[in-house]
Amino acid sequence: MTDTPLHLEPGLYVTATPIGNLGDITYRAVETLKAADLIICEDTRHTAKLCAAYAIKTPLKPYHEHNAARVRPGIIKKLQDGAAMCLVSDAGTPLISDPGYKLVREARDAGVAVTPLPGASAAIAALSAAGAPSVHFLFAGFAPARTVARDKAFAAVAEVAATLVFYETGPRLCACLEAMAAAFGNRRAVVARELTKLYEDFREGHLSELATSYKDAPPKGEIVVLVFPPETKPVTAETLDRFLKDALETMSVKDAAAQAATVLGAARNSAYARALQLKGNA
Ligand code: SAM
Numbered sequence: 001m002t003d004t005p006l007h008l009e010p011g012l013y014v015t016a017t018p019i020g021n022l023g024d025i026t027y028r029a030v031e032t033l034k035a036a037d038l039i040i041c042e043d044t045r046h047t048a049k050l051c052a053a054y055a056i057k058t059p060l061k062p063y064h065e066h067n068a069a070r071v072r073p074g075i076i077k078k079l080q081d082g083a084a085m086c087l088v089s090d091a092g093t094p095l096i097s098d099p100g101y102k103l104v105r106e107a108r109d110a111g112v113a114v115t116p117l118p119g120a121s122a123a124i125a126a127l128s129a130a131g132a133p134s135v136h137f138l139f140a141g142f143a144p145a146r147t148v149a150r151d152k153a154f155a156a157v158a159e160v161a162a163t164l165v166f167y168e169t170g171p172r173l174c175a176c177l178e179a180m181a182a183a184f185g186n187r188r189a190v191v192a193r194e195l196t197k198l199y200e201d202f203r204e205g206h207l208s209e210l211a212t213s214y215k216d217a218p219p220k221g222e223i224v225v226l227v228f229p230p231e232t233k234p235v236t237a238e239t240l241d242r243f244l245k246d247a248l249e250t251m252s253v254k255d256a257a258a259q260a261a262t263v264l265g266a267a268r269n270s271a272y273a274r275a276l277q278l279k280g281n282a
Helices: 027-035 044-053 068-080 101-109 122-130 147-157 170-184 207-215 237-248 253-264 268-281
Strands: 011-015 038-041 060-062 084-087 114-117 137-142 163-169 188-193 201-206 222-227
Touching: 011 027, 011 101, 027 084, 027 114, 038 044, 044 060, 068 084, 068 101, 101 114, 122 163, 122 188, 122 201, 122 222, 137 147, 147 170, 163 170, 170 188, 170 207, 170 222, 188 207, 201 207, 237 253, 237 268, 253 268
Parallel strands: 011 084, 011 114, 038 060, 038 084, 137 163
Antiparallel strands: 163 222, 188 201, 188 222
16 A cells, blocks of 8 residues: 555446455555545444544545435536546445446436456355356345245356356345245255354255254354256266157257257267267167
């Protein structure tokens, strides 16, 4: 960090803040928060603690779901007039299951420069240390609270060949893990809790085991659930042929191949080519 105050170009700076450990903030974020004309935050009392820790004296303006529509036009006007503002949330990266999307959208539509200041996010922190496959992942945020909507949301991602990342709360965790086991099959999963804090904890197991382990003692604190991708078993030529022959009795070549891909996990193109051959032979 330098002693010279940063010269900040006008615009909106989307600034990540810690998810627990106060040390997890970047030099650039602190300097930018100090140099900005205004910090737009969810809860001024919460952000005031962060500011006190880093001697940041910039005024705070609350921006949350109850006042966003009312205060947004005024914020955009000030940005267009040349202000430099930081957008922060209570924890982690703004817009990631947090407010800010409409502000960023409208700022861009109004020609305002929008700059990300990257840093902590619970989803990425969990994924980086859980040991779950990480090349492909799907961030699903909070599952809906109502059972029907939740099960529908789970069904929509059940076939995705990627680690699924969810945010969850302690009281809902057990029911959520049980519903996941029903929707995804009993896959491996990791419950990552209280990341970067004193009681940080990673618990790995199959979904039903994890549900049982939390049944009598719902965990406290903040939680990320990572569900491993569906297993892809190699399909033998005999299995594929048997499946396709059955399917072709009632289906088109295209539908039979699609079914083989969905049910057996066979590659769609080779299933289609084989189904065509079998149809020709028949
Ligand atoms: N914007 C934040 C981010 O970038 O991660 C997420 C905000 S969202 C309102 C809050 C949820 O994120 C929590 O309910 C929890 O699921 C997850 N979360 C936040 N901090 C966490 C932590 N330290 N450990 C585990 N999960 C956390």
